[in-house]
Amino acid sequence: MATLVQAIRLALHVGEERLGVTDIFGEDVGPPLGGVFTQSQGLRTAWNTPLDERGIVGTAIGLALAGQRPVAEIQFCDYAFNTIDLLKLAGGVSWSSAGDYNCPVVLMTPVGSGIRGSIYHSHSFDAQATRLPGWKIVMPSNPLDAYGLLLSAIVDPNPVMLLPPKALLRAKAGPDERIPGEPDDERALAKMIDAPLGDRTRWRPEWPDVREVFVPIGKASVKRAGRDATVVTYGRMVPLAMQAAASVASEGVEVEVVDLRTLHPLDWDAVKASVKKTSRVLVLNEDTEITNFGEHLVRRLSEELFYDLYAPPRLLAGAHVPGVGLADNLERASVPQLEGVVAALRELVSHQP
């Protein structure tokens, strides 16, 4: 049973062996380390770059324009802010050239809090990323989705950004989230593909014969069905929403949890279908709340489903502070916690129009 980070590694392996990926690169991505989260260990086409995020994004664009198939990484999304204009350019290649060129870059950058990452290493990137027209933005909440979304990203002719939540990188797959072909025993998998500690010069991974799964970009997944309220969420907040839903279920409240998986292009049909059924909706993410991607969802919900709603659509998001403070109490006060989600759900279902 792969963890999310192993799932990424397996997808990159499939990408370079079967789907034409030519370069997997970024800071400390190549040997000996294979990525600060182990995401690129043992990969044939992984290489280390200078410590230069703009160079990484620029080179990825150049490679893509020259028919190569790059997967680039920004080590932490906290350090992607100086690349914004290059990201804008990548998103604009096809449109600006009226379709002459396209720019098939895959950019991975881990996001979010929950690993005691302090002010930097805890930022979210959803709002920034969704302000980049021409990019597809995907955000997995479990290993199988990470695997399948990454494979879809690799074969997409457009720039695609994968935003894996750092706090879920070691999360294990649920029972129906297995990657076909991976060994049943998690220790067996670790033995095959995790680099050993110490000298790795002679180590070679033994790749399991995993099969391709393409999780479609632009398709949400209903993680739990319910009739009383909908939580629209993604990434790290999905497991939290599931816990909250389980908690209120004991009070007789049935919450539907929609995992967007792709932020853009958005699966509006899935959101609409769920909210039309439940008439109450909570949007949940951990990015700072002002000009938050969830505000876009709330705007569309209000404009398009106003007469279907029994309660005002609600957004629960991170505090608008410059970073996530290191101390436990600060982090808990910054990003949504289980109690907060449960309280928001109770309020939502008890609201009378």
Added chain:
Amino acid sequence: MTTTTPHEPPGESALALPAELLVRMHENMVRARCLEERLIRMNKQGDGYFWIGGPGEEAFNTALGLLVHKGQGPAYDYLHLHYRSSATLLAMGADPVDSLRQMKNTASDPYSGGRNFCNHYSVRKWNVVPVSSPIEVQFSMAPGTAIANKRAGGRGITIVQGGDAGTAEGDFASCLIWVSRPGNELPCLMIVTNNQGGISTPASEQHGEKHIADRGKAFGMRTAVIDGNDVETAYRALEKAMDYVRTERKPMLLEVAVSRLYGHSSASGANLITEEADCITLLEKKLEERKILPRAAMDELRARTTQELLEASKRVREEPQPDGSTLYDHVFSDRDLVHDAASRGNGAS
């Protein structure tokens, strides 16, 4: 003026070019100048919102366009140009009328479909990657195409060009670092066309380095500083530089002194500046002195080209503008990566 690193073999940059080539270069330079002058007029007459272009850089840019290995894919040269590169495009075979179309932002503009300013090209079949407005970003992208060139194993190289002021951006430093990684040197020719300043800010107030090209030396790169107003120096130096990059598969930094004959852009008036050297005047003097072309023939070429472009601009004026309903076209590409061999790009044109 030509200074080189101590390791560079003695140059031939002073050698005269064959008459036939000079005539060809002259013709392209005149066409490029007439095109820019037509673009300026169109803008002043309200047939286009903004002008920026390359009058004053025709000698060097023509040499570049003639020397480039043109085709699609990493076996051929990649060009990361900027907004002063019209003479390069024309020398490669671009239709000047297409530049008029981009100025008039017509639907028929092949470079951007009426979306971008004039002189912002994109020609995938010739490896001319999209020109964009942010200064210097092309220097961050160039290592990517240069990696592809190196991987392809042929003689294709990456050429990246920008102005002098832009070299203060981090992208320029990125390029120096990325093309000279030990053991991974890339076939990339970095070109700085130095017109001594940015929009209005003189280089002398902002840049302490003697030559921008000197920055390459710290990375073990071959460098040269040349006079881009003289066609023969420009052609010879570029030929030599390209040959070095093609053969050695290593980077080089070339600094080229050029003029800016109509100021920065329409925003600063786009009026003729007579104090700076004009590469066409200099070439025409040579052509007359060497009895290669009579004055009358050169004047006739200019008058004829001016007239042709004037007429073309009238026709372009009548071409349809893009329809608002096409706004979302090409936001996403549907090119099939897995099956479209051309998207990997291998083929001359």
